[in-house]
Amino acid sequence: MSxxxxxxxxxxxxxxxxxxxxxxxxxxxxxxxxxxxxDALSYGASQGPRRLLEPLxxxxxxxxxxxxxxxxxxxxxxxxQGIDLVCTLCSVPGDVALVESPVYHFxxxxxxxxxxxxxxxxxxxxxxxxxxVADAARxxxxxxxxxxxxxxxxxxxxxTGRTLAPSRREWLLEIAGQYDLLVLEDDAxxxxxxxxPPPPSLLSHGSAGVIRFGSFSKIVAPGLRLGWLQTGADxxxxxxxxxxxxxxxxxxxxxxxxxxxYLHMGLLDDHxxxxxxxxxxxxxxxxxxxxxxxxxxCRWETPDGGFFVWVTLPDGIDSMALxxxxxxLGVAYIPGPRFFAEGxxxxxxxxxxxxxxxxxxxxxxxxxxxxxxx
Amino acid sequence: MSxxxxxxxxxxxxxxxxxxxxxxxxxxxxxxxxxxxxDALSYGASQGPRRLLEPLxxxxxxxxxxxxxxxxxxxxxxxxQGIDLVCTLCSVPGDVALVESPVYHFxxxxxxxxxxxxxxxxxxxxxxxxxxVADAARxxxxxxxxxxxxxxxxxxxxxTGRTLAPSRREWLLEIAGQYDLLVLEDDAxxxxxxxxPPPPSLLSHGSAGVIRFGSFSKIVAPGLRLGWLQTGADxxxxxxxxxxxxxxxxxxxxxxxxxxxYLHMGLLDDHxxxxxxxxxxxxxxxxxxxxxxxxxxCRWETPDGGFFVWVTLPDGIDSMALxxxxxxLGVAYIPGPRFFAEGxxxxxxxxxxxxxxxxxxxxxxxxxxxxxxx
Numbered sequence: 001m002s003x004x005x006x007x008x009x010x011x012x013x014x015x016x017x018x019x020x021x022x023x024x025x026x027x028x029x030x031x032x033x034x035x036x037x038x039d040a041l042s043y044g045a046s047q048g049p050r051r052l053l054e055p056l057x058x059x060x061x062x063x064x065x066x067x068x069x070x071x072x073x074x075x076x077x078x079x080x081q082g083i084d085l086v087c088t089l090c091s092v093p094g095d096v097a098l099v100e101s102p103v104y105h106f107x108x109x110x111x112x113x114x115x116x117x118x119x120x121x122x123x124x125x126x127x128x129x130x131x132x133v134a135d136a137a138r139x140x141x142x143x144x145x146x147x148x149x150x151x152x153x154x155x156x157x158x159x160t161g162r163t164l165a166p167s168r169r170e171w172l173l174e175i176a177g178q179y180d181l182l183v184l185e186d187d188a189x190x191x192x193x194x195x196x197p198p199p200p201s202l203l204s205h206g207s208a209g210v211i212r213f214g215s216f217s218k219i220v221a222p223g224l225r226l227g228w229l230q231t232g233a234d235x236x237x238x239x240x241x242x243x244x245x246x247x248x249x250x251x252x253x254x255x256x257x258x259x260x261x262y263l264h265m266g267l268l269d270d271h272x273x274x275x276x277x278x279x280x281x282x283x284x285x286x287x288x289x290x291x292x293x294x295x296x297x298c299r300w301e302t303p304d305g306g307f308f309v310w311v312t313l314p315d316g317i318d319s320m321a322l323x324x325x326x327x328x329l330g331v332a333y334i335p336g337p338r339f340f341a342e343g344x345x346x347x348x349x350x351x352x353x354x355x356x357x358x359x360x361x362x363x364x365x366x367x368x369x370x371x372x373x374x
Numbered sequence: 375m376s377x378x379x380x381x382x383x384x385x386x387x388x389x390x391x392x393x394x395x396x397x398x399x400x401x402x403x404x405x406x407x408x409x410x411x412x413d414a415l416s417y418g419a420s421q422g423p424r425r426l427l428e429p430l431x432x433x434x435x436x437x438x439x440x441x442x443x444x445x446x447x448x449x450x451x452x453x454x455q456g457i458d459l460v461c462t463l464c465s466v467p468g469d470v471a472l473v474e475s476p477v478y479h480f481x482x483x484x485x486x487x488x489x490x491x492x493x494x495x496x497x498x499x500x501x502x503x504x505x506x507v508a509d510a511a512r513x514x515x516x517x518x519x520x521x522x523x524x525x526x527x528x529x530x531x532x533x534t535g536r537t538l539a540p541s542r543r544e545w546l547l548e549i550a551g552q553y554d555l556l557v558l559e560d561d562a563x564x565x566x567x568x569x570x571p572p573p574p575s576l577l578s579h580g581s582a583g584v585i586r587f588g589s590f591s592k593i594v595a596p597g598l599r600l601g602w603l604q605t606g607a608d609x610x611x612x613x614x615x616x617x618x619x620x621x622x623x624x625x626x627x628x629x630x631x632x633x634x635x636y637l638h639m640g641l642l643d644d645h646x647x648x649x650x651x652x653x654x655x656x657x658x659x660x661x662x663x664x665x666x667x668x669x670x671x672c673r674w675e676t677p678d679g680g681f682f683v684w685v686t687l688p689d690g691i692d693s694m695a696l697x698x699x700x701x702x703l704g705v706a707y708i709p710g711p712r713f714f715a716e717g718x719x720x721x722x723x724x725x726x727x728x729x730x731x732x733x734x735x736x737x738x739x740x741x742x743x744x745x746x747x748x
Contacts, residue, residue, distance in 0.1 A: 014417055022411035029403040029632075037396035041595035043388055077451055080621040088458070088487055092467050109617030113462055221415035223627045243483030247454040253597045255628050258403075 004332070008363035011332045013158060013307045013351040019278060020221045021262075021271055028261035032254075040257035043249030046240040048075025048228070052260035056228060059263070060214070063191065064204060071233040072207060074240070075226070077252040079188055079213040080110055082229040083151075085239060086211055087114035090182055095148035096140045100128045102339030102347070104158040104186065107151055117145070120341040125301060127164030128152050130171045137179035149182040155198045156189035159339045159349035160310040161303025166199040173205050185212040191219050191272050193305035194280040207232040216259055218307075219272050226255050279307070282352040282360060289364035290350075295372050307353040312346055317374050319348040325374060331366035378706070382737035385706045387532060387681045387725040393652060394595045395636075395645055402635035406628075414631035417623030420614040422449025422602070426634035430602060433637070434588070437565065438578060445607040446581060448614070449600070451626040453562055453587040454484055456603040457525075459613060460585055461488035464556055469522035470514045474502045476684075476713030476721070478532040478560065481525055491519070494715040499675060501538030502526050504545045511553035523556040529572045530563035533713045533723035534684040535677025540573040547579050559586040565593050565646050567679035568654040581606040590633055592681075593646050600629050653681070656726040656734060663735045664724075667742035681727035686720055691748050693722040699748060705740035 032040045036051070047053065053073055060068035076082035091097070093115025099108060101120030111118055119140060122132045133150060140147040154164035164172070176183045185202045203212035207230075215227035245251060262268065286309055287302050294300075297314025311333075313319060319335035326332065336347030350367075352360055406414045410425070421427065427447055434442040450456035465471070467489025473482060475494035485492055493514060496506045507524060514521040528538035538546070550557045559576045577586035581604075589601035619625060636642065660683055661676050668674075671688025685707075687693060693709035700706065710721030724741075726734055 017412040017416060020412065020415045022407050022415060025415070026404055026407040026411075029407065030400055033396050033400040033403065037400075038391040038394065039597075041394045041396060041399070041597040042391060043596050077625055078622045080618055081625070084462070084618045088462065092489065106617045106621030109615075109620065111617070113616050113618065115466065217622075221628075222417045222623070223413075223415040223631075225622050225625060225627050241483075242487045243480045243485070244454055244458045244487065246483065247480030248452045248591075248599050249596070251451055251455070251599060252626055252629070253599050254595075254632075255626070257597075258628075 006330050007327055008331045008359045008366065009354060010350040010352070010363050011334045012354050014354045015218060015222060016278070016354055016356070019275060021267070024265065024267055025221065025258065025262060028265060029258045031261040032257040036257060040254050044253040046245035046250050047073070047236065048250050049253065049256050049260060052256045052263070055260065055263040059268070060230065064200065066204060068230060069233065072230055072236055074229050074236045075250060075252070075256050076213070076229055078217060078225045078227045079186055079215045080106065081225070081251065082213045082227060083107055083110050083184060085242070085244070086182070086184060087111065087116065089238065089242065091116055091148050094145070096145045098133060098136050098147055098150040098181065099341070100152040100157070101341065102159055102336065102344060103151065104153055105338045107186065108341070111151065116148070118341055119147075121150070123160070123162070125162060126168060127154055127157070127162055128168070128172060130168050130175050133172060134175045134179070137175070137181060141179070147179055147181055149184055150176060151184045151186070153186040153188070154202060155187055156192065156303060156306030158189070158306065159308050159334070161301065161306050161308045162310075163198055163304060169199065169202055170205055173202060173210070176209055181209070183210045185210055187212050188215050188218055189306035190214070192276060192279055192307070194276060194283060195304060198305060203230060211235065219268065219275065220259065220262065224255050224259060226252055226259055279353060282357060283309070285357045286350065286352040286360045286364060289361045293364040293368035295368060298371065307351050309350045309352065311348050311350060313348065313371065317371060318345045320345060322370060322374050326367060326370040329366045329370050331363045331370070333367070380704050381701055382705045382733045382740065383728055384724040384726070384737050385708045386728050388728045389592060389596060390652070390728055390730070393649060395641070398639065398641050399595065399632065399636060402639060403632045405635040406631040410631060414628050418627040420619035420624050421447070421610065422624050423627065423630050423634060426630045426637070429634065429637040433642070434604065438574065440578060442604060443607065446604055446610055448603050448610045449624060449626070449630050450587070450603055452591060452599045452601045453560055453589045454480065455599070455625065456587050456601060457481055457484050457558060459616070459618070460556070460558065461485065461490065463612065463616065465490055465522050468519070470519045472507060472510050472521055472524040472555065473715070474526040474531070475715065476533055476710065476718060477525065478527055479712045481560065482715070485525065490522070492715055493521075495524070497534070497536070499536060501528055501531070501536055501542060502546060504542055504549050507546060508549045508553070511549070511555060515553070521553055521555055523558055524550060525558045525560070527560040527562070528576060529561055530566065530677060530680030532563070532680065533682050533708070535675065535680050535682045536684075537572055537678060543573065543576055544579055547576060547584070550583055555583070557584045559584055561586050562589050562592055563680040564588070566650060566653055566681070568650060568657060569678060572679060577604060585609065593642065593649065594633065594636065598629050598633060600626055600633055653727060656731060657683070659731045660724065660726040660734045660738060663738035667738040669742060669746050672745065681725050683724045683726065685722050685724060687722065687745065691745060692719040694719060696744060696748050700741055700744040703740045703744050705737045705744070707741070
């Protein structure tokens, strides 16, 4: 990432650098190397170090209010590496991946890298539409294709900020079961709720056919490239046998030891509380500033968590065409089409995670001006 | 890895834990977080951080005596992750991978995880036999299959310790070019030579069609899970666009910053000199002890570098059947069949990297006793 001078970056969905716990991670790294240096620097367990898995399982159990089994957890080098591994193990080129639309654009790229055919499935303000999943799976089958997986960000979605309605969750899983779809539940934003915790994860309805991905990127630091996946013990047992994980003794092992120390220091829960307050304040500021600055015909919803506000532009304004004008006025965003297989010109994504509050206000004003003159 | 009490582990090809530079890495981690904390903890560049790429390119250039281009380098989470990425980008299930035989067993597992069909190619004391590569590629084509890649450890091989003869190197690449084989050159042990540096890498004959994999695992610490690949700029440009690397901003980014600091401290060259001396002494001790302890009919060669001695057993002795007897006498090794697609019962691999010198002598004696009573 390189920040451009004079431009307020509402494009990048990155944590604010001032919110990264660099000092505490320094202590954790020193502890990991002084107290457990031989373990942290040698080959480890292919599932990930127990020193991380145990406090992680305890923490997930506490958050979910139901026990997370140790043998259903696997340490990953971030959610994207977890998705990459699942693609290697569970798909072949030509399989169909149903993907929530709009959805996190880089995940789509991973699916494409594995030769999967991407079929968008519509979502509305209640999240992914279960009937649309069933329709797409049926259509794929009728064309002789194998609908293999469904990728979704059901909680504080990237890019829309929306959350899949509780009433749709079990229904969605029934349909997935019916069509033998592996559900990839990207749960990166769960802990960053602003008012009340989000509905239970899809995985909480039963681990058969669901792989839930979690990450330290948003709650500790993205540069760590450390996350986990949670699913049935069978999949984890199989993943542990892959050459990738067994040869190196787990992925991102040293960093896993550093984060294990950080968890053992007991600082993460307080840190997450601070993050919630900081991001809630930014959300409030941005949403209020949009209300004051955007012209009639613009629409957006107030997200209950995560990093993003999804804006619908007035009729006839194209977010791709608008971007150079917005940048000329000193504000950037990501145009909607990046998150769709096709279409999406009426939308744009604003991230309130990276930018300080006064810049959020200025950014909203500049965006309003750009839309007005468009 | 769990060491078993009473058993001298000549099986594990791991660096000795006393040779891991834990203290220096602690200083490097503190420096990385104090001086470059925001960069080390945020999303980075998908190729890897420039702060690591630049000293790495300079170091490779010095070792090779020819310039390593920056845009031909990609940071990986170890050689295995690099191989995994190449399989994702360059193969489809059902392709044929030609593999040196015997060869590093976990790499074979990665190729299998990607649905490749493994065809062993014979090697002798001069390394991989080029005509055998041509024969195998021709046979695969005649069966309507696509021979896509060749995996080899041409320098201080795991498991044999052998090095591909200089006279075979260009010849091998000609054949690879002729059959459009992508050559995966696993170069993990290059720096651990004992008397004179090894012949130039396959890549040094031209980067077209060769991907060379290097690693900090053997020269710094395996738990870091940090390595690199070197090839033409085209492949690196393509790899940088994958969802896996672009989404997370590079793989193993934080650790890459820690190792960058370690390189900037200027300690690695001296550390490698120490490692060479330590491993040379262990090789000498093990080879001498084998000479004194193994019965007639056993054969082995003295490796010029790396971690391994490859032993041929007397006629009629099977290394799989022998192992429980050897373990009962307090010594372990890896039986030959682990490194072959089929066969290999006459061989076993001894690693001298993990075990202190007096245990190497004891281990050789116990192995001799086990073979004698077999």
